Amino acid sequence: MGFTVLYHQAVEHDISEAKNWYKSRQKGLEKRFASEVKSTLLHLSKNPLLFEIKYKSVRVSYINIFPFGVHFHCNEVTKTITVLGIFHTSLNPEKWASRI
Numbered sequence: 001m002g003f004t005v006l007y008h009q010a011v012e013h014d015i016s017e018a019k020n021w022y023k024s025r026q027k028g029l030e031k032r033f034a035s036e037v038k039s040t041l042l043h044l045s046k047n048p049l050l051f052e053i054k055y056k057s058v059r060v061s062y063i064n065i066f067p068f069g070v071h072f073h074c075n076e077v078t079k080t081i082t083v084l085g086i087f088h089t090s091l092n093p094e095k096w097a098s099r100i
Contacts (some may be wrong), residue, residue, distance in 0.1 A: 002045045002046045003045050003046075003048055003074070003079045003080055003081045004045075004078075004079060004080045004081070005041060005045050005080075005081045005083060006080055006081065006082045006083070007082070007083045008082065008083060008084050008085060008099055010085060010099065011083050011084075011085060011086060014085050014086040014087065015034070015037060015086055018030075018033060018066075018068065018086070018088070019033055019034060032065070033063075033066055036063050036064050036065055036066055037063060037068075037070070037086060039064070040061050040062075040063045040064070040070055041070065041083070043061070044061040044070060044072065044081065045081060048061075048072065048074040048081050049074065049076075054071075055093075055100075056100055057073055057074075058071050058072065058073060058084065058100060059071075059072055059073070059074055060072075062089070063086075067088055067089045067090065068086055068087060068088055068089065069086070069087055069089055070083060070085075070086050071083070071084045071085050071086070071087060071099075072084055084099045084100065085099050
C-alpha cells in the first residue's frame with residue numbers, strides 16, 4: 001500500500017509558476033510538465049524510500065524531462081509523505097530552505 005501524500009501550502013504556487021513559464025515558451029508544454037509532476041508524485045508515493053536523503057531529512061525525486069525536483073519528507077510510521085516544494089534544480093537553496 002502506498003503512502004498518503006500531503007502538500008505544503010506553497011506547492012500549488014510552485015507548480016502554477018512553472019506551468020505559466022512553460023506555457024509562455026510553447027503551447028501545451030505546461031500540460032506535459034503537469035503530467036510529469038503527477039507521474040513523479042505517483043511513483044514516489046508507492047515507495048518514497050527509493051529516494052535518498054539529500055539534506056537533513058529531505059528526500060528529492062527528480063522530474064523526468066524537466067529540471068525540477070520534488071522535495072519531500074517521508075514518515076514511515078504514519079505512512080505519509082509531505083511535499084515541501086517543487087523547485088527548479090538551479091534555484092538557490094536559501095530561497096526554499098524556510099520550508100524545511
